[in-house]
Amino acid sequence: MSYERPNIEAMQGYVSGEQPEDPGAIKLNTNENPYPPAPEVAKVIAGFSADTLRRYPPPTADEFRAVAATLHGVTRDHLIATRGGDELLRLVITTFVDPGASIGTTDPTYSLYKTLAAVQDCPVVSIPLEPEQWQLPQDFAAQMNAAGVKLTLLVNPHAPTGHLVNQDQLRELATDLEGLLLIDEAYVDFVDPRLNYNATTLIHDLDNVIILRTLSKGYSLAGLRFGYGIAPPNLIAPMLIKTRDSYNLDLLSQKIALAAISNQSYASDTWARVRSERSRMQTSLEGLGFLVGASETNFLLATVSAIHHNQTTAKELYHRLKSSGVFVRYFSDERLRDKLRITIGTPAENNQLLTALGSILGQDLG
Amino acid sequence: MSYERPNIEAMQGYVSGEQPEDPGAIKLNTNENPYPPAPEVAKVIAGFSADTLRRYPPPTADEFRAVAATLHGVTRDHLIATRGGDELLRLVITTFVDPGASIGTTDPTYSLYKTLAAVQDCPVVSIPLEPEQWQLPQDFAAQMNAAGVKLTLLVNPHAPTGHLVNQDQLRELATDLEGLLLIDEAYVDFVDPRLNYNATTLIHDLDNVIILRTLSKGYSLAGLRFGYGIAPPNLIAPMLIKTRDSYNLDLLSQKIALAAISNQSYASDTWARVRSERSRMQTSLEGLGFLVGASETNFLLATVSAIHHNQTTAKELYHRLKSSGVFVRYFSDERLRDKLRITIGTPAENNQLLTALGSILGQDLG
Numbered sequence: 001m002s003y004e005r006p007n008i009e010a011m012q013g014y015v016s017g018e019q020p021e022d023p024g025a026i027k028l029n030t031n032e033n034p035y036p037p038a039p040e041v042a043k044v045i046a047g048f049s050a051d052t053l054r055r056y057p058p059p060t061a062d063e064f065r066a067v068a069a070t071l072h073g074v075t076r077d078h079l080i081a082t083r084g085g086d087e088l089l090r091l092v093i094t095t096f097v098d099p100g101a102s103i104g105t106t107d108p109t110y111s112l113y114k115t116l117a118a119v120q121d122c123p124v125v126s127i128p129l130e131p132e133q134w135q136l137p138q139d140f141a142a143q144m145n146a147a148g149v150k151l152t153l154l155v156n157p158h159a160p161t162g163h164l165v166n167q168d169q170l171r172e173l174a175t176d177l178e179g180l181l182l183i184d185e186a187y188v189d190f191v192d193p194r195l196n197y198n199a200t201t202l203i204h205d206l207d208n209v210i211i212l213r214t215l216s217k218g219y220s221l222a223g224l225r226f227g228y229g230i231a232p233p234n235l236i237a238p239m240l241i242k243t244r245d246s247y248n249l250d251l252l253s254q255k256i257a258l259a260a261i262s263n264q265s266y267a268s269d270t271w272a273r274v275r276s277e278r279s280r281m282q283t284s285l286e287g288l289g290f291l292v293g294a295s296e297t298n299f300l301l302a303t304v305s306a307i308h309h310n311q312t313t314a315k316e317l318y319h320r321l322k323s324s325g326v327f328v329r330y331f332s333d334e335r336l337r338d339k340l341r342i343t344i345g346t347p348a349e350n351n352q353l354l355t356a357l358g359s360i361l362g363q364d365l366g
Numbered sequence: 367m368s369y370e371r372p373n374i375e376a377m378q379g380y381v382s383g384e385q386p387e388d389p390g391a392i393k394l395n396t397n398e399n400p401y402p403p404a405p406e407v408a409k410v411i412a413g414f415s416a417d418t419l420r421r422y423p424p425p426t427a428d429e430f431r432a433v434a435a436t437l438h439g440v441t442r443d444h445l446i447a448t449r450g451g452d453e454l455l456r457l458v459i460t461t462f463v464d465p466g467a468s469i470g471t472t473d474p475t476y477s478l479y480k481t482l483a484a485v486q487d488c489p490v491v492s493i494p495l496e497p498e499q500w501q502l503p504q505d506f507a508a509q510m511n512a513a514g515v516k517l518t519l520l521v522n523p524h525a526p527t528g529h530l531v532n533q534d535q536l537r538e539l540a541t542d543l544e545g546l547l548l549i550d551e552a553y554v555d556f557v558d559p560r561l562n563y564n565a566t567t568l569i570h571d572l573d574n575v576i577i578l579r580t581l582s583k584g585y586s587l588a589g590l591r592f593g594y595g596i597a598p599p600n601l602i603a604p605m606l607i608k609t610r611d612s613y614n615l616d617l618l619s620q621k622i623a624l625a626a627i628s629n630q631s632y633a634s635d636t637w638a639r640v641r642s643e644r645s646r647m648q649t650s651l652e653g654l655g656f657l658v659g660a661s662e663t664n665f666l667l668a669t670v671s672a673i674h675h676n677q678t679t680a681k682e683l684y685h686r687l688k689s690s691g692v693f694v695r696y697f698s699d700e701r702l703r704d705k706l707r708i709t710i711g712t713p714a715e716n717n718q719l720l721t722a723l724g725s726i727l728g729q730d731l732g
Contacts, residue, residue, distance in 0.1 A: 001573065003462045003516075003546055004604050013607035016425050032421050042416035045618075050408035053589035053622075055398050056582075059382050083449065086611040094485060096369045099465050112612060119460060119609050150369075180369055207367065216422075223419035223617040238370050241379035243485050245452045246478060250619055251589035252411075256419075 007099075011118035014111065020327055026352050028343040029327040031159075031187070031299050033220040035270040035346070037256075038263040041221070044255050057251035060240055064258045068228055071261060072200050077233040080240050081257070083248055085186055085214040085227040086112065089153070091239040092182055092210060092229070093120050097150045104149035106136070108160060108335055110184065113153045125149050128335075134163040134293065141176035152177055155184040156199070157191060160331065160341045162295025164191060167199045174206045180235075182210045187297035189218030189271050190278075195296070200230055207232055217298060219260040219267050226257040274298045278344050284354050285342075288361060299343045301336075309361060314338050317360065324356040373465075377484035380477065386693055392718050394709040395693040397525075397553070397665050399586040401636040401712070403622075404629040407587070410621050423617035426606055430624045434579075434594055437627060438566050443599040446606050447623070449614050451552055451580040451593040452478065455519070457605040458548055458576060458595070459486045463516045470515035472502070474526060474701055476550065479519045491515050494701075500529040500659065507542035518543055521550040522565070523557060526697065526707045528661025530557060533565045540572045546601075548576045553663035555584030555637050556644070561662070566596055573598055583664060585626040585633050592623040640664045644710045650720050651708075654727060665709045667702075675727060680704050683726065690722040 002009060017030035061081035069076045082088040089112070097103060099121040105113050107126040117124045125147040127140055137143070144152050154173075157164040165173075174181045183199055191197045202209045214227035226249070229236065260267070282292045282300060289308025292300050304314045318330035318340060329341040344350065368375060383396035427447035435442045448454040455478070463469060465487040471479050473492040483490045491513040493506055503509070510518050520539075523530040531539075540547045549565055557563045568575045580593035592615070595602065626633070648658045648666055655674025658666050670680045684696035684706060695707040708719065 003574065003601065005462060005464050008461050008604055008608055011608055014612045016422070016612055019422060019424070027421070030422055034420075036417040036420055041419070045411060045414055045416055048411055050411055051402040053407070054400075054402055054586045055393070056382070056385060056396055056588045057591070058385070083611065084613060086613065090611060095374050096371060098371050115608075115612075208369065220420045222422045222613075225423070225613055225616040235369065238374055242374055242377055242481075245449065245456060246380045246382055246481075247450060247452065247588075247591055250591040250616075252618060253616055 005121075007118060007121040011115070014115040017329060018327060022325065024325065026326040026345065026349050028345050028349065028353060029329045029341075030222075031217060031297070031343045032222050033217055033270055033274070033298065034344065034349060035220055035273065037220040038260055038266040040259040040263050040266075041256050044259045045252070048252055048255065053251060057247055057249065057254060059247050061249050061254045061257075064254050064261070065228075067258060068261055071264070072230055074200070074203070074230060078203065078230055078236060080229045080236050080244070081249055081254075082227050082229060082244075084216060084225040085184065085212045087248060088212050088227055088229040089113070089116055089182070089184070091243050092151065092180070093117065093122070095238050095243045096180055097122055101150045102148055104144045104147065104152040104179075106154065106158070108331070108333055109153070110155045110159050129158075129161075134158060134161040136165060136169070136173070141173050145176070145178045149177075150179040152179060152181050153184060154181065155186065157187050157296040159187065159297065160299070160329070160336065161293060161301050162297045162299060163293065164195070164197065164296040166195070167197060167202065170199050171202055171206070174202060174209050177208065180208045180210060182212060184212045186212065186214050187217060188213070189267070190274055190298045191296040192275060203230060203232055207234070210235055215257055215260055218271065220270065221256070221260055224253050224256055226253055274344050277347060277350055281342070281344060281350050288354070288357055299341050301339050301341050303339045312361070314340050317357075320360045321353070321356055324360070326353050326356045328353070371487070373484060373487040377481070380481040383695060384693060388691065390691065392692040392711065392715050394711050394715065394719060395695045395707075396588075397583060397663070397709045398588050399583055399636055399640070399664065400710065400715060401586055401639065403586040404626055404632040406625040406629050406632075407622050410625045411618070414618055414621065418617060423613055423615060423620060425613050427615050427620045427623075430620050430627070431594075433624060434627055437630070438596055440566070440569070440596060444569065444596055444602060446595045446602050446610070447615055447620075448593050448595060448610075450582060450591040451550065451578045453614060454578050454593055454595045455479070455482055455548070455550070457609050458517065458546070459483065459488070461604050461609045462546055463488055467516045468514055470510045470513065470518040470545075472520065472524070474697070474699055475519070476521045476525050495524075495527075500524060500527040502531060502535070502539070507539050511542070511544045515543075516545040518545060518547050519550060520547065521552065523553045523662040525553065525663065526665070526695070526702065527659055527667050528663045528665060529659065530561070530563065530662040532561070533563060533568065536565050537568055537572070540568060540575050543574065546574045546576060548578060550578045552578065552580050553583060554579070555633070556640055556664045557662040558641060569596060569598055573600070576601055581623055581626055584637065586636065587622070587626055590619050590622055592619055640710050643713060643716055647708070647710060647716050654720070654723055665707050667705050667707050669705045678727070680706050683723075686726045687719070687722055690726070692719050692722045694719070
C-alpha cells in the first residue's frame, strides 16, 4: 500500500547538477562563483563559539534582515531571510497558491519551478519565450491572466539563457498581471552595472511583486543555503509569521550571511572579474564556431553549430568534455538540446575548457 | 487586496518560547540541554575551510545518514536528514496528507502540530489524554480511524507532560491505525535506559511508522537545526527525492551533526546528568508543594496546588519567576493553565529556580 498523495506519487523529483568527486575536475556546470567567499566569512567561523549552538537561534534572523534591508533601501518588514532561494519559492507557493490553482512561468525556465508546483499539486502554464533573443512575448501577461495564473515565476536575468528583462518591462508586466509576480534574481549580481538595472524599487509602487535574492552565487556561498525575499510587508508577514518553519535558519549561517553581505566591495570585485571573463569567453567560444547569446549572468548558453562543428551534437560535446574532466550543463529539453550552458570560471578554468573544446573539435574537424 | 490563501489568512502562526536577551537569565523555558555540545563540534568548526562553502553541499547528507543509520541498526535508505525535526514534520504532512484530510494528535500535545496542519489546510482531530497519568485512551486508534485520520502525530515521551508510552503500546497503536503514525522522539535521549525503550524496531515490521529524531536536545544543538527521520524506505524515498527542498542542509551543519552523533559517550553523559537532576528536582518541587508527574524528558510539568500555594496561580508564579530572572514555560490551555513546564538545567540553575520559588512562595505563605 502506498501512503503518498496522488500528486506526489505521480511527480518526478528535481535533479541537481552533478557534483564530481574528483577535486581536480573543472566544474563549470552549476553556476557557482569561482572565487571564495569574503575573508570575513572565515573569520566569523574561526571566532564562533560552539557552545552558543546549545540554544535556539534567533527565529527570524533580524540582524541579517536589518542589514540586508538597509542595503536595498527598504525596512526590515520588507524582507524575509530564507534557507536559500529554494525556501522562498516554496513559501511563496505555500502561502499564496491553493492546490489546483495555476502557476505560470516561461519556457525554458529554472527547472525547479515545475517540481515545486507539482508538490503543491498546481498545474504549470509555460509560455514559450521568443526564438533567438529569448524575450517575453508581447502578450505574456494576457496569456497568464487568461489561464487564471495566481503566481508567475520569472527568473531574471534568465536561466539558462542569460537574457535580462529590464525594469520598465517588469513594471509593465507586474501592472498587467492579475496574480503575483516573483522575480527570481539569483544571478542579478552579475548584471553589468552600466545597465542600471534595479527591480527592487517596484515593490514600493506595486502590491504584487516579490524579489528573490540568494547568497549562493554572488557571495560564493552555495554551500551555506541562505537567501532572502523583498516584497511589500503584507506579502512578507504571512511567510515570516505563519508558513516558515519555526527556526528556519541556524545561528552560524545567520552570522556567516551577515558577514558576507556586509562586505560588498569584496563581493562586487568577484562580480567584475566574472563579467570580464564572460566577455572574453563569449568572444572565444564564438571563435570556436558557437553561437553565444548576450548574458547578464555568470554563465553563457552556447549553441553548437552543425556547420562549424561537423555534426557533433551538444550532447556528444558534453560527454567528451566530461571525459576530459570538464563539466558543463546539458539539457535534453527540445529548445535546449543543441546548446551547452557553461558557467564562467576562473581564467585558468576557462582556458582549460577552451583547450579541451579546441582539442575535441579539432579532432572532429580534422 | 489580500493574496493569501484563505486557510493561511485564517490561521495563527506558531509562537516560539521566549529567548531572553539578558545573558544572566536562568533559562528553563525551551528544553535546551544545559551542557554544551561535544568538544568535537568545536573542533569541526575550527577546522572548517570557508572556501568549501563556495560549492553546493551534498544534497542528501549521505555521510551523516550512513553513520546515523548504523547507530540505529538500519540502512541509509531508512533515514532522511532534515533541518531540525520541524522540517521532517512538514515533509511528512506535505508528502502524505492531502489538503482537507485529517491529522490526529493528543490533547495536550506539541503546539507546532496544529500550525503545520493549518498550513496544509488540514483539520486536526485532538483526542484528550486520560486525566492524572496522561495515558492514551484505550480507544485512541479507533477514534482516529473513525475520524478518517491519515496521519497521527504522537510526541513520545510526551510534551509537555513527560509521560512515556512503551513500545508494546506503540506497536499495538500502529497496528490498529489505518493511517500513518509519526512518533516524535524529540526527548527520547533522556528516557531512563533501564526502561529499555526502543521504538525504532517497529519500522521493520510495520509499514506505517515514522520515527522523528532531533539533535536539538540530546546533542545540545538547538541552534544548529538538524534532525532526522527513520522509517521504511518507501516512506523515506518520496520525502528524500521529491518533496525535500533541493539542498536542505548546508555543508557546515552536515559536518557538525556528524561530529555530534559520532560522540555518543559525551552526549549520553549529559543525558545521565539531566536524569540525575530531574530526579532531584522532582523531589524538591514536591517538597515545595507542587504535584509533579513522572517524566522521561528533560523537563518536569509541575502543578500548582491551590492548598499549598495559597491561591497563587501558575500564571502569577510564571510572571514572578520571570521578574526574578528565571524563565519557565506557562501554557494558557485549559488543561495546562495550573501548571508550569520547567526545563532541567545545570545543578546551579536548578538551585536558583528552587531559591526563587522558595522566596516567592515563602512571601505568599508568609
